Amino acid sequence: MQISYHGHSIVKIKTGEFTILIDPFINGNKLTDLVVENEKPDVILLTHGHNDHVGDTVEIAKANDALVVAPNELAIYMGMQGLRTHGMNLGGAKEFEFGTVKFTQAFHSSSYQTEDDEFIYTGMPAGILFTAEGKTIYHAGDTALFGDMELIGRRHPIDVAFLPIGDNFTMGPKDAAYAVKLLNPKLTIPVHFNTFPPIEQNPEVFKALVLKHEVKIMTPGEVFEC
Numbered sequence: 001m002q003i004s005y006h007g008h009s010i011v012k013i014k015t016g017e018f019t020i021l022i023d024p025f026i027n028g029n030k031l032t033d034l035v036v037e038n039e040k041p042d043v044i045l046l047t048h049g050h051n052d053h054v055g056d057t058v059e060i061a062k063a064n065d066a067l068v069v070a071p072n073e074l075a076i077y078m079g080m081q082g083l084r085t086h087g088m089n090l091g092g093a094k095e096f097e098f099g100t101v102k103f104t105q106a107f108h109s110s111s112y113q114t115e116d117d118e119f120i121y122t123g124m125p126a127g128i129l130f131t132a133e134g135k136t137i138y139h140a141g142d143t144a145l146f147g148d149m150e151l152i153g154r155r156h157p158i159d160v161a162f163l164p165i166g167d168n169f170t171m172g173p174k175d176a177a178y179a180v181k182l183l184n185p186k187l188t189i190p191v192h193f194n195t196f197p198p199i200e201q202n203p204e205v206f207k208a209l210v211l212k213h214e215v216k217i218m219t220p221g222e223v224f225e226c
Helices: 057-064 072-081 149-155 173-183 202-210
Strands: 002-005 011-014 019-022 043-045 067-071 084-088 095-096 099-107 111-114 119-121 124-132 135-139 160-164 187-193 224-226
Touching: 011 135, 019 124, 043 057, 057 072, 067 072, 072 084, 084 095, 119 135, 149 173, 160 173, 173 187, 173 202, 187 202
Parallel strands: 019 043, 043 067, 067 084, 135 160, 160 187
Antiparallel strands: 002 011, 002 224, 011 019, 095 099, 099 124, 111 119, 124 135
């Protein structure tokens, strides 16, 4: 399995047969190395409905007939945009041909702002547990720290965790470091920072706070094998 990070909360996973893209916020993301027209995913996974996570899903999915898997209300709204979707809800898991997806809770908000400044309710925000090729990846989405992260880690041994550290809208470095302790992943990668002024953070501060677990600070476009 090949995993890459692309700024803000964008994660790309390549298995032997499939390309999975998580929260593809590309246009408007000053940190990303991606270009919308170049992305050819088979699947797009969405954590919640905020524009900086849904991003360019509609354009990318239409161009590639990609399946969009998302919290149910968000999946319904994406379906209304002409996309092929599969809706799920918190605690539910499904085995697809590309891997198993399970949505976990996340403590945040979730709505989509249209070009006409209408806010569309997009259901509960979520984290994602993605399992394929014997590996489990946890993308926490946007979330506050919560105690049941320990339960998530116990129930689903995590190989790689992507955790937000930006503060203001999500966990900051101190809470994210405590989340690592609860989740007990083999490797943690900080995300959702430095894209906008309110979430500017030095990821080295987060890394220094994590005492007994491995942390990898990735630059956009960096790739590693899991």
